[in-house]
Every structure is written in C-alpha cells, then in structure tokens.
Amino acid sequence: MFAVAALALLVVMAMALLRAYLGPTLYDRVLAVNNFGTKTVLLIAVMDFLSGRPDFLDIAIVYALINFISIIAVLRFFEYADKKVAEHSE
Amino acid sequence: MRHGLALSILLSAFWLLNSGHYTTLLLFFMVASVVSIVALSHYMDVVDGEGQPLSITFTLPIYLIWLAKEVVLANIAVAKCVWKGKGSISPRTIEVTASQKSDLGKVIYANSITLTPGTVSIDLEDDKILVHALDAESADGLLTGEMDRRVCRVEQ
Amino acid sequence: MMEIILDLVSWIFLLGGSFFCLTGALGLLRFPEFFSRIHAASLTDTLGASMILIGLMFQAGWGLALPKLILILIFSLLAGTTASHAMGKAALKSGMKPLDMQDDGPKDEAEEEQPWKP
Numbered sequence: 001m002f003a004v005a006a007l008a009l010l011v012v013m014a015m016a017l018l019r020a021y022l023g024p025t026l027y028d029r030v031l032a033v034n035n036f037g038t039k040t041v042l043l044i045a046v047m048d049f050l051s052g053r054p055d056f057l058d059i060a061i062v063y064a065l066i067n068f069i070s071i072i073a074v075l076r077f078f079e080y081a082d083k084k085v086a087e088h089s090e
Numbered sequence: 091m092r093h094g095l096a097l098s099i100l101l102s103a104f105w106l107l108n109s110g111h112y113t114t115l116l117l118f119f120m121v122a123s124v125v126s127i128v129a130l131s132h133y134m135d136v137v138d139g140e141g142q143p144l145s146i147t148f149t150l151p152i153y154l155i156w157l158a159k160e161v162v163l164a165n166i167a168v169a170k171c172v173w174k175g176k177g178s179i180s181p182r183t184i185e186v187t188a189s190q191k192s193d194l195g196k197v198i199y200a201n202s203i204t205l206t207p208g209t210v211s212i213d214l215e216d217d218k219i220l221v222h223a224l225d226a227e228s229a230d231g232l233l234t235g236e237m238d239r240r241v242c243r244v245e246q
Numbered sequence: 247m248m249e250i251i252l253d254l255v256s257w258i259f260l261l262g263g264s265f266f267c268l269t270g271a272l273g274l275l276r277f278p279e280f281f282s283r284i285h286a287a288s289l290t291d292t293l294g295a296s297m298i299l300i301g302l303m304f305q306a307g308w309g310l311a312l313p314k315l316i317l318i319l320i321f322s323l324l325a326g327t328t329a330s331h332a333m334g335k336a337a338l339k340s341g342m343k344p345l346d347m348q349d350d351g352p353k354d355e356a357e358e359e360q361p362w363k364p
Contacts, residue, residue, distance in 0.1 A: 001256075001257055001260060002260070004260070004261065005260045005263065005264050005301070008265075008267060008268055011268065011271070012267045012290065015271035015272070015274065016271060016274060018275060019274050019275055019283075022275075025337075027333055027342065030333055031283055031287055031333055032274065034287070034333070035270075035271070035290060035291075038290070038322060039267065039290070041322060042298050045298075045299065045302055045318060046302065054310075054311060057315065057318070058108070060314075060318055061108075061314065061317060061318055064318055064321050064322055068321075068325035068329060071332070071333075072328075072329070075332050075333060078340075079340070104317075107310065107313040107314070107317070108313075161293065162293060165266065165289060165292060165293040168273070168285055168286070169266065169289065172269050172270070172272055172273035172276065172277075172286060173269065173272075175276065176276065176277070176278055179277065179282060181281060181344055181345045183344050200331065201327050201331075204288070204327040204331050205288075205292060205323065205326075205327045207285055207288045207293075208285055210281070210285065210288065210330055210331070210334050211331055212281075212337075212338050213338060220338075222344055
C-alpha cells in the first residue's frame with residue numbers, strides 16, 4: 001500500500017514539473033519547484049517504510065530544511081534581480 | 091532565565107529524539123552542543139519571549155484544534171473548486187485588520203490565514219493584512235472575524 | 247485484530263492524502279493565474295502532506311520513527327505557510343497583480359519579457 005502512495009506522489013511531482021516547464025511567470029516556476037520539494041520530502045518518508053530502512057526519515061527532515069531555505073534564498077535573490085529587469089524593460 | 095531553560099529543554103529533547111544512541115560520549119556531546127547553542131543565542135540576544143513564547147503554551151493547543159478543523163473544511167471546499175474547474179473560482183483581494191497587540195499574535199494570525207487553503211496573506215503592514223481569497227465563500231468566512239477573535243484569546 | 251484496524255486506518259489516511267495531493271497538483275495545472283495556484287499548492291501542503299504523514303505514523307508504532315514523523319509534519323506545515331506567504335509577497339512586490347486588482351493595461355506583455363521562458 002505504500003507503493004500506491006509513492007506512485008501518487010510521483011505523479012504529483014511530474015505534474016509539478018510540468019507546471020514548472022509551462023509556468024508563464026517566474027513565480028509560477030518557484031511555486032512548482034517548492035511543491036516538488038515538499039512532495040520529495042513525503043516521497044522519502046514513504047520510501048522509508050517501503051524499503052524498511054529506518055534512516056531515511058533523517059534525510060527527509062534535512063531535505064525539508066534545505067527545501068525551505070532554498071526557496072527563500074531564490075525568492076530573495078530575484079527580489080533584487082527583478083528590479084534590474086524592470087528597469088531595463090522600461 | 092526561564093526562556094533559556096525552555097530552550098535547553100527543547101534542544102535536548104530534539105537531540106534525544108533524533109539520535110537514538112544513548113551512550114555516555116553522545117550524551118556529553120548533547121550537553122556540550124546545547125550549552126554552546128544557548129550561549130550563542132544569549133549573545134545574539136534572541137532568548138526572550140519572542141523566540142520562546144512561553145505565555146501561549148496552554149492557550150495555543152485549544153486554538154490549534156479549532157484551526158485543524160477549519161483547515162480540513164477549507165481543504166474540502168478548495169478540492170471541490172479544483173474538480174469543478176475554472177468557472178467555480180472568483181479570486182479577490184480583501185484587507186482584514188489584525189487586532190492583536192503583539193507581533194507574535196499578528197504572525198500567528200497571518201500564518202493561520204495562509205495555512206487555511208482558499209486564503210493566502212500576501213502582505214502585512216502594521217495591522218492591515220492583505221489577503222488573496224480564492225472565492226467569495228472563503229473571503230466571507232474570514233471577514234466574520236472569528237479567527238481574529240480566537241487568536242486574540244490565544245495571546246492573553 | 248488491532249493490527250488490522252491500524253492497517254485499515256493507515257490505508258484510509260494514505261489514500262486520502264494521495265487524493266488531496268493529486269487534487270492540488272491538478273489545481274496547480276488548471277487554475278488560471280499565479281495567485282490562484284498558491285491555493286492549489288497549499289492544498290497539497292496542508293491536508294495532503296498531513297494525511298500521508300499521519301498514515302505513516304499509524305504504521306510506525308511507538309518508536310523513534312514517530313517523533314521524527316511529527317517533526318516533519320510540524321516543520322512542513324510551518325515552512326509551507328511561510329514559503330507561500332513569501333512567494334505571494336515577492337510576486338506582489340515585483341508588480342504582479344491579482345486578477346481583480348489589474349486595472350487596465352496589457353499585463354501579459356510584462357510576462358512575456360521574462361527571460362526564463364523555455
């Protein structure tokens with residue numbers, strides 16, 4: 001039954017990637033990548049039970065932290081970069 | 091002092107739950123790292139009521155139970171919108187007033203708004219929160235101000 | 247007997263969580279603009295993730311796996327809301343307007359000038 005959840009999560013991740021590819025604006029892509037990351041955390045947690053290896057949960061915690069920090073970092077980065085783009089386009 | 095103690099207990103519990111090995115050497119490492127982190131936080135001047143909000147320890151759980159119920163209901167409503175398609179949503183932007191006194195209360199309120207699907211707080215200035223709502227129903231639910239009152243009660 | 251009940255409950259939670267995750271991903275593809283898509287993403291972040299993790303908790307039993315799952319749950323809820331708020335705020339500050347705040351003026355042109363289009 002963990003296989004069902006893992007499969008559903010993989011489908012969700014594929015759909016998030018599709019949104020990241022289609023997404024008309026930068027923020028759509030960031031949103032899709034964030035969604036992809038949170039689903040990765042869940043997938044790792046499910047894989048822990050699927051494969052019976054108890055140390056995957058630690059990786060899931062670390063991945064959750066990294067994902068959050070990276071999204072905030074990307075947003076901060078484009079907060080300043082975007083202004084230059086706006087200035088050039090005017 | 092109270093806050094430093096709370097931080098130490100929290101950090102020790104975090105270490106003990108995550109490690110799973112209880113040998114003398116690792117317990118010594120635990121004490122060493124907890125002491126150094128608390129000292130570092132003390133020098134950074136973040137060991138206070140804002141970092142370790144002890145005052146809401148007992149009022150928060152009641153609120154969280156109510157919030158969980160709201161989140162489940164809102165999730166079902168938004169899921170319906172997704173399956174019905176584009177026609178069922180009417181995005182709108184509203185402004186609500188946060189009547190909490192402390193910054194902590196405002197943060198709890200804004201975070202609760204975001205946690206509930208259908209409403210996302212996109213800006214917070216002084217005590218005005220700009221909220222993007224997915225449809226009229228979730229916007230009206232927020233404008234009744236029940237969540238605001240409950241967060242005020244947590245704060246006391 | 248007890249194990250069968252636990253299995254059943256955990257099945258229900260896992261399937262429910264998978265359903266909500268799929269719904270959220272569908273909304274992510276289906277909704278018309280960025281600010282609506284945040285709502286769809288928060289759908290998978292809150293109930294989808296919580297239900298899958300609670301389903302796993304029923305399987306984990308009383309052990310060290312349980313507090314770790316609870317930690318992941320608390321952290322994903324906190325981080326998810328903060329990330330949603332940060333994205334909404336950054337988008338608003340960069341000049342993107344929600345549908346009902348767009349006055350006139352062709353907003354689409356600004357979007358097409360983004361150099362990240364594939």
